[in-house]
Amino acid sequence: MSEEKPATNAESELRPRDGGDRQRFARLRRWWRDYPREMSVAVVGAIWLLLLALCAPGFFVAGNLSDLAVGNAPALMVAIGMTAIIICRQIDISVGAQFAWCTVAAGLLAKSGMPRAGLFLAIPLFGAVLGMLNGWLIAFGGIPSIVATLAISILLRDGLRWIFEGAWIQELPGDFQWLGLGQSSGQWVIVATTLLVWVLATVASGNLAAARAIYATGSNEESARLAGLSPQRITLGVFVFSGALTGVAALLNSVRFSELQSNSGNGLELKTIAAVVIGGTAINGGRGTLVGTLLGVVLLGTIGAALTYLGIHPSWEKAIQGAIVLAAVSIDLLVRRSNGRA
């Protein structure tokens, strides 16, 4: 992670969109050129799903797909925030710990009798405060994000262990699970909320000035400053945004259960970073899309379940995840190089 970065990184994002070319074939080719990673992940994902369809047709039962959607919605929510952070050329390895704190906060507040609407305000706010802590240390404290969030992650996790000693939060009010809506509509709310946030964020990432400012900051902080932006405030804002989304994710995850464990979100940080990276977001900042992130979450989220369907021993899951991350970055590189030559 050097301060200097190759100038080629931001090129594809910043290339002006010429409206003259309307032929569909040409457009496809342009997608390949502009979004090589998203396209290659989509192709790999399609092959993977096709393979599953052949070997384990049972995988594509509506019940299974909805379970997977509900189970992976919180991860997608966290990954949206993580995408913004990585585009801004930062990283956050404390999201798992933030997730655990938000879960515990949701449980305790619900137990104290806070109404459901209040929860939806309070928990994202709480997450935003945790994110602000990170953001402040990084933007104004000048600490590299990987170090700051590593330290915060250790602090939050061990703090939680110290306070709760692993005890669960039980005897939640009856209308906490599924927000009192019943299982099927509760599940719909979880998936719909996540997709709504995803669509809004995707639209915003292309059109909102604030979102473009994130790309600018991640692409080259000094240029962004010279262009009149405030990289410090943008960095702080990105962490607050991610923290708030982590709060929403924790809340959506906890309403699936009637009891809450106090050490949830284990390994969430690495899972979401991997999903974002698979989706083509450059770790050097300035480049990445939420479409890619969605694809990355889908790919990673289906592996665990698919192994059970295929009857493969569960201990291989990590190896396959690692191989996918490496394959995604290598393919991307090869596509880029061949594009460069052509």
Next chain:
Amino acid sequence: MAVREETGRLTVAPRWQRIFPNREWWLLVALALEILFFGQTGVRFATVENSVEIVRLAVELGLLAIALTPIIVSGGIDLSVGSNMGLAAIFCGWLWHDQGWPIWGSVAATLILGLVLGGFNSLLIGWLRLPPLIVTLGTFSLFRGIAEGLSGGSTSYNGFPAQFLLLGQGYIGGWLPPQSLIFALAIIAYALLLHRTIFGRALYAIGCSPDGARHAGIPVSRRLGLVYLLAGLVSSLAAVVYIAHLGQARSDAGTGYELMAITAVVLGGTSIFGGRGTILGTILGLLAIVVLQNGMRLSGFPAELTGLLTGLLLLATILAERFVPRDRAILKEGHNQPTTEETEVKNRQVAILSAVILLAALIVAASNWMLVRSLKEELSESRSTPAADARRQITVAVMPKAKGDPYFISCRKGAEEAARELGVELIWDGPTDLDPAKQNEVVEGWITRKVDVIAVSVENEAAISTVLRKARARGIGVLTWDADAQPDARDYFVNQATPQGIGNTLTDEAARIMNGTGEMAVITGSLSAANQNEWIRFIRERLAAKYPSMKLVAVQPSGGDRDRAFAEAQNLLKVYPRLKTIVAIDAPSVPGAAEAVRQAGRRDVKVTGLSLPNLCKPYVHDGVLDSVVLWDTFNLGYLTVLAASELHQGRLPAGTTSINARRLGKIEVRDGQIILGSPFIFNRDNIDRFDF
């Protein structure tokens, strides 16, 4: 950096600044403060014996940290070193145990494997020029995944020859741990490489600016490739030391070490952006962390507090670096601002000031060391003179497998009750996660503290037996409870129920639910947990012997995480539609599986398993959860402390057949085992009577 070019002329920094270019001296102050503090609070902290143990515990982590230093100096990072250790450990055990290689041959092959794994990283980073963070994030999963896949997560190799184990557990000349020699050699080699060769200077140049380095004629790819290659080699060396230290090779060796090692390196003044850092700084950072861990343990502070303090220390170091005025050239590294005359003067002033502080701190530390030692000797003398004083309070140290587990929290209540009744001083400490290496460290700490009795719930018997034998040799009474070690490593095993009894009860419960015919599945905690694997083995045996028409279709791990158990149960329900029973044998997995069955609306599937009544009450009343099998955890904790007290007072000689366990009545003792009773079955009718 020792020599800095400033406006066209070379200035040689003062000598002390050449040794501590990034003001790592403050770590010496921190270290002195730690020693000062723990010298007062810790029992037998400031002894030569303990210092030697600290070094022994630091070697594996230290090897990774010094291998990471040049990588981070060059602006990169390697997250895969811990996973590399896991794969190397499994490979070494497999060659020696399964392939029948001689031990030193397997060690050599393991080092070569380390080179290959490091070479894979260096290929992707050096040759393909992929970002190191991504590549090593990928190999972090990949290496650990291959290790788990090959071993099925559950195989662990032990029984290594004594000659090899001496490397990790023995003493040279009666006091020097042999692995410290390996560590010293690695330190010297790396210090020479980084600070005394052109190669090392090239790494600093690359860390400051890769493009600049390239223009200066440095072969950046090759230089970077080599440091990752070396990191692979050193990681496998750390794996060999780890095996010799713990006496076993398993796939989870080195889990989480990468982040601890990075913490040590960054604490030692190495910039995560590259371009500066020293081996000496890394070693100071490492010592600051390890001494903190050890001191907290000997002072009886909870382990979680160590993590909190480490995190704070890390933040404080970097914030201090940022806000205390200092050489701007280093501060604004990335912006390449020239140093001005003014800051140079300030440097010198800061230099003198720091040297004075450093000297003062060292004097304080040294005098304190002497003072504490002399005090300790006086105290121990005054303690030992009235030797007949049998009413001196005895200290019993009890270790759970993992402190945060609700199961062990409920055991603790019983242990505390017994300690109150008997007037025993109870120390309750252990790893925060399942981790056999941490268990060893805690026991080492207790031996140094010279507690009277140690009672351990063993995570892995091969790993801990050596250190328990050492405790016995030092005259400390050793009990195991909940899960046993090797029989000669302890005096008695407080056995809540035999693995066979548990396996049989669970199988019988499943058979009752499904009328002895149909498909069942098991959700276990971790595929590497010895006692859970034992239960699964007895479940299989019981099925084969008594219920031929019942079939065990799958065993899935939950990692002790309720949410993952929930997802696994969801999958099982769909993949095996004829499933009739899910047997979960891990406390959080039972409510997880029950929730999944409830949400799936499958009235035809029932859950049973080993868990705590409190976690399961709502599901039992729901009817999803048919029954929960467990012993009374409160009584288990109670009996453990009571037996420890009896053992210390010499009331448990060999051949004892029963003990009077106060409120528990008469308890049977057989074959070195103190047996609590048979497992208890909680169901809808009786579960509300229990609160744990």
